[in-house]
Amino acid sequence: MPTAQERAQVLAAEIKKTLLAIKAAEVKVKQLGDELMQTLAAAKVEAEAERTIVEYPTGRYECKKCRHSTLFTEPTEELPACDNCGGREWTGHEPKITKIEPPSPKKYAAGMYECGQCGVRTAVAMDTDELSPCELCGADKLQPL
Ligand SMILES: [Zn+2]
Ligand SMILES: [Zn+2]
Known part of the structure; x- marks a missing residue:
């Protein structure tokens, strides 16, 4: 049986590892967000050409x-x-x-959104009239970033 002191050390190491993973995930989310914005710009050009x-x-x-x-x-x-x-x-x-007349604009543009309640970020891939509730906390408070 490890001592409480040993368990505390293991937990501290675990916390450190998890925080690093969170940091890496945040960097990744930011990269993906940038990529999404570029792709959305390209989608706009595509839609424009089709019209x-x-x-x-x-x-x-x-x-x-x-x-x-x-x-x-x-x-x-x-x-x-x-x-x-x-x-x-x-x-x-x-x-x-x-x-060809463009479809009427939607209320919310595609892009990155942040939950006003829990702060989690989410990507919206298409323009929409209705934002879905936060996947994490269920609040209906997504705000464009
Ligand atoms: Zn000729
Ligand atoms: Zn939320």
């Missing part, structure tokens, strides 16, 4: 470089290169640009 549709109508186009004339029979997002010179700029028709 603009460019379409060139069918018809006869003339190559800007060599004046070679080509008939395109399919509407296309991007005109192919000129058969004659490989040029990619054409005259003849303007592309039709369709803008």
Whole structure:
């Protein structure tokens, strides 16, 4: 049977180890949070790009470089290169640009949130109208960080 003094030493060592683990976990959470913010910025760019549709109508186009004339029979997002010179700029028709209306903004933006009650941090991956309660304490007090 170890003495109380020995047990105290073991516990102290255990506490030290756990605190170090907490520190490491905090650093990790911060890194993941930064990564999340970058990824969310990329998601925004992606959503933005999806909202603009460019379409060139069918018809006869003339190559800007060599004046070679080509008939395109399919509407296309991007005109192919000129058969004659490989040029990619054409005259003849303007592309039709369709803008899709963005969905109405949500109340809470995706990002890192902190519980107003217990202080635990949580990541919200998508914009939302309703934040879920804190996973740790159940309080409905998430605040954006
Ligand atoms: Zn050409
Ligand atoms: Zn909480």
